[in-house]
Amino acid sequence: MTAELVRGQNHPLSQSRLEIRISAGTPIVAAAALGDENGRIHGTEWVAHPGAPAQPGLEVPRQAAADHRLAVDLDAMTDAVHRVSVLLALPAPGGGPGPARFGAVAAPFVAVTGLDGTEVASYTITGLEAESAVVALELYRRQGAWKVRAVGQGYAGGLAELFTDQGLPQAQQLAAGIGEAVAQGLARSVQAPPPRPSEGDRSRQAAAPAVGPDQGGTAPQGAPGPVAPAYGGQPAGLPGQDGPQPAYGGVGAADPSPATGGGPIDYSHPRRQTSAPPPPPPTAPPAPPGQPAQPVAGDATGWSMEERLYNQVWGMFEDLARTTAAYRSAVDFAESRMDKELEQALSDPRSRIGGQGDAAREAARARHGRLVDQAREALDRDLAQLVAEAEVVEPALPPAFARWDNPVWHAYRVPMEIPMALRLGDLRLPEADPIRIPMLLRLPLERGLWIDSGRTGSLDGSFADAHDMRRLAVETAVAHAARLLAVYPAGEFTVHVIDPAGSGAQALAPLTQTGVLAAPPAQGAAGVTEVLGRLTQRVDLVQMALRGGAPDALPPGFDTSQQLLIVNDFPHGFDDRAVNQLRYLADEGPSVGVHLMMVADREESAGYGPLLDPLWRSLLRLTPVADDHLADPWVGHAWTYEPPLVPPGSQVLHQVLTQVAAARRPGNR
Incomplete structure (x- = not known):
């Protein structure tokens, strides 16, 4: 069964050989970047793009197209690779027809599938406006297992800004090379997908059911989880390995049907399903035009309300980590730009005559203030949405996830099953003091x-x-x-x-x-x-x-x-x-x-x-x-941890433990 992801959610991958299928409705460029355990791209040889479409364990299309298929073999990745980021970009001027921003086209749809076409996870990238490049999703390795996470991080500056943000020194040159490869048609085009078949012609298999996320540590495993924080290897040019065999028979093949001989793949409907889905999570009423959707407790993926709430909490953790990282990055950029402009003003002798120097310094500080204000406005907008989500999620949490002051403890009964996780406290960041993210630890x-x-x-x-x-x-x-x-x-x-x-x-x-x-x-x-x-x-x-x-050989009793x-x-x-x-x-x-x-x-x-x-x-x-000693390896934030103390004067601890003791007596079991 397909896991339909929203931004920040993740899903485990049970297969190593995969296809990533992209449908955009307009020609776009598809690429993929390999990252180490910190997400860092070490060089241009870590990026597969139309000018260099093959890397060990990875092959991407060679031309801009409305529909793409990327071949991935996770087992062929070197030990130094811990992350595979799927990148989408609109062609640069001269690189073919197309609008200048994603906000002017239909939302791109990305699906991770097996080689037989069975969908594992899908993600519709919504909310893009002026961006011309986007990190669609990432496959990442955590404690020996691979997962997929919906990212949806857009960049108005295109691939150059995206690669710069990823820490690649040759960002400008690589972006220009990709644009040139697309514009001049240096490689063959990807064969277009077949026309959509009728409903009766589809041959699909149900995907493996979703399971709860394993943060592999303590966080926020933000996680989460919480990553919780749990949680390189230097490649020698990524030594060659046998790469994946594309299911579509190679780039430019005439027959793009799956290698298994199943029916053709339907690209035109991103939400298709042929097997019974899990019980749908609650949905909010439609939001007024121009307003964000009203949050609902339990609207994440999962087979039970507990699993949905667990996934939703970790989604909140990742959203808070990402939006805070974006704000800090914007502030750092504004400060570095102001410092550079002030240095230029001081180094120019002409600025020392009259009031030119003072005017230049004042203009630099004004630009810095505008950039910081814009970044804070975006942060406040995201925080307001997270606050609204926290207000509906916190009251809906089960006892294992809830604070001691949650009314759910008033109706406490000794459970019959072990929960999937336990709340160890709360996590917060200084830029978002009103928001407390539950720190959940798997059991x-x-x-x-x-x-x-x-x-x-x-x-x-x-x-x-x-x-x-x-x-x-x-x-x-x-x-x-x-x-x-x-x-x-x-x-x-x-x-x-x-x-x-x-x-x-x-x-x-x-x-x-x-x-x-x-x-x-x-x-x-x-x-x-x-x-x-x-x-x-x-x-x-x-x-x-x-x-x-012989586990049954333990002593009697x-x-x-x-x-x-x-x-x-x-x-x-x-x-x-x-x-x-x-x-x-x-x-x-x-x-x-x-x-x-x-x-x-x-x-x-x-x-x-x-x-x-x-x-x-x-x-x-x-x-x-409260102490800011927990750090997540995802974006490197120092999270402030707050212990789950019982409210002063509360008898909840005594009442709960009394029920536990009563249930343990032999006559009550």
Whole structure:
């Protein structure tokens, strides 16, 4: 089934050999750029275009046309390639007939298909006006798997501006070379697609169903996700590999039908489907002319409302990241332009006579102000739309995604199934302070958590004394643990606590008083040794059973629930053996359902030297106060993280944990 993407959404790719089909209604130029893990294009040899249509794993058409097919073989890409950006451009003057901007033509339609013509994902690029070049979509590698993301980033300056924005030093020369190749017809034309067949002649297969996005880390995996932040290789001229075999029989082939012998491909209707779609998401009433569409909760792709909301949240994260990056880039450009103009004015001796110098400087500052105002206007417009979307999405979130002050907790019931993700807090950027993007982490946990009780880079943390930071850190850990207990079915999540000196007794009260802990918090060196020994033995037993192919061979009565160990006041009460056991649990535990949550100040364990560096790196660092320590690798923003604290005076934590404890009693399961 086809995933119909909107700007910023992504979709997994289950095939490595693909076609990218483009329908524009007017002649356009199609190209593709290869990028490293940071999205950087290292040189002109990383771009496939009409003048150089073939790169390892990639082949593009050789001429401007209304319809295109690009051949992609992801397995043939070198390890240095992490991103494939599909680029569309209107022909430059002299490059054939065509309007000067995308806003004057029908919205281009792009589809990713298998070699048999089965659509995997599609995207209609709307909202273009003065742009003459656009990054339509990108295929990107994340943790060994490939995905497609709808981008739709346009450039009024054409391919030259697009390549410059991608960091290519030879942007102007490459854009000129592409224009010349198109204008002079240096390569053969792409064969036009066949005429549209009748409905009865179509031969289509259903695509694989959509699955939830895997951010592969913590963000915003903006993500997201949230990328969440999780998340090069230098090519030696991209060594030659066997490229993909185009399904249309090669550029300029007379028979552009799929190699599988199926029916001809229908290009004329971008929304065609032949199999039953998933239940449609809710739709908003039509917006008045000239007004943006009213946002609706759950209008992203997905097979369930939970998956749609999850995808929508990550779409919001990516939209906020992209629009903020565009604003910052525009401001940087305005400042660099002003600096250059001021330098030119000062270097000209004639400007020192009379008021010419002052006038030049004033004009430069005025142009800078206009550029910044234009950028801010565009940012405010996008932010207003995101604020409106957040206002309808937040109240619709399920408990696993919702803040503690969300009314959904008033109707809380212990769930029967594990949710796809968990909210660990909120993310925001300084340019968009009113917007809070939920930071969602996929379940089950793939790495442990570290609640940093030391001094952070935030103002709140720098003025809080050590005692207050430790208390806030334990309270934050309790809020995270309570949420984990609340979103798992009864008896499928077990929490253990190590509190060697008993310093966290007051903050741990919600867990101890409601009876949701497996046992009272372990204290003293003996308690540390007993809990760590028991959980280490558990990891060993499960690993041996799995490696031996006999998961049913575990001892009778073995607790198969997910295990969480909360460690407070580390390294107090830990000897060298206990430290090694803790490292072992952090490394090996998540794969067999044993997870770690550290509440610690790294400086207090500095006596161990580099021995503990791998431990801290293996954990996702969170803070008990707002702190701008999370960075996404997508655009490089430093996101401010805000912990999910319970509102002062609220009893929601106690009420939820009481229900969890009641559901765990043997008679209630």
